Amino acid sequence: MATYSTETVTSTVHRWIVPAAEPWGAAADEISKAWAGAAAAYREAHGLPEDAALAGDALRFHVRDEEIVIEFTVSIPA
Numbered sequence: 001m002a003t004y005s006t007e008t009v010t011s012t013v014h015r016w017i018v019p020a021a022e023p024w025g026a027a028a029d030e031i032s033k034a035w036a037g038a039a040a041a042y043r044e045a046h047g048l049p050e051d052a053a054l055a056g057d058a059l060r061f062h063v064r065d066e067e068i069v070i071e072f073t074v075s076i077p078a
Contacts, residue, residue, distance in 0.1 A: 014041055014074070016071070039054055
């Protein structure tokens, strides 16, 4: 008889997308606003106080051709 387990996980990816077209790239104030919005949403999604410090890997930054994406994923076992 086989012994194993199974699980189903539902993941939601939250993204903030900041335009960063060449030659100028992304404006620092737009990155700052998106970062603050992502941090607030992360705290809310994880039930943290508004002033809670985030772990260094809580938010991920990705560079695409003409944008910078800030994201985090919430996974919930079904």
